[in-house]
Amino acid sequence: MARVVVVHGIGQEYLGRRSLRDPIAAALADGVALAVEAGDxxxxxxxxxxxxxxxxxxxxxxxxxxxxxxxxxxxxxxxxPYEQALLEAWAAGVAAEPAGPGSVPTKAPTPRTLQRAMNMLLRSPCLPGPVAERFLLGVLRQVRRYFTDDAVRARAAAAVGARIGPETTVLVGHSLGSVVAYETLCDHPEWPVRTLVTLGSPLGMPSLVFDRLRPAPAAGRGHWPGGLERWTNLADRHDVVASVKELARLFGPRHPGPLPAGSPAAAGAHRPALRDVPVDNGWKVHDLLRHLTARETGTAIGEGLVAR
Incomplete structure (x- = not known):
């Protein structure tokens, strides 16, 4: 089993594990190499x-x-309604307008307003290049199905569990894959994963994502996965999918107070914490490979690989 497992994002249904693994492994190695060369x-x-x-x-x-x-x-x-709300929330991010609490429109959207929102997204730098409108509509459906279809959610979690082995200490999740990684990690505190790296994550999006997480947030705070010692969240400032760029205020560390003497985290070099790091991905703000080749991402993954 691998030391690092990467959970991909949406829109990959026509590919497979092997076809994704080679470019992902190469990009990840490049990012860590940059961090090593820089002395990080x-x-x-x-x-x-x-x-x-x-x-x-x-x-x-x-x-x-x-x-x-x-x-x-x-x-x-x-x-x-969920797909309509998600489309409008993403478009609001492109327009640099506050999405408001819940990001759910107060009035029923009209076909004209929905089409206007779609056109704004199709012109945004968030997408990986020229895409068809029907592709983006399919993406909306995938996100909705994950949060409303328990069978889809269970199969996604099983795909992560199938790749985790005794040597896996770092879990990386991109886009919707960060939600899959987070929820699955919460369900398995016995796993050896000690480092979580989230890229372009929608985990903080109110109502549509954050409030639908499992386990459910309590008093506005998300659950800290048991066993996790470090979590780095990276996002490009123009990425509308990662509408909430800073997750530290939403997901507290496992031990809010002093660490118990003799605990694994207390014996380490740091206390469990979530670190939000900005990254510049150029015009492909949400692209997985550009995230992985970034020195900042390489630092986060490299720290997990060298930690005991």
Missing amino acids: VSGPAPEPSAVDVAFYGDVFRAPGTKGEPPAPRSAADLTD
């Missing part, structure tokens, strides 16, 4: 064999003509 961390960059991918994209691939109906052909055809 010690030790060599991980070999490709030390990196694996937890692939869950196939849960969204329709089996031929069966399964869910095809995604709408245009934003004006959206009828699901």
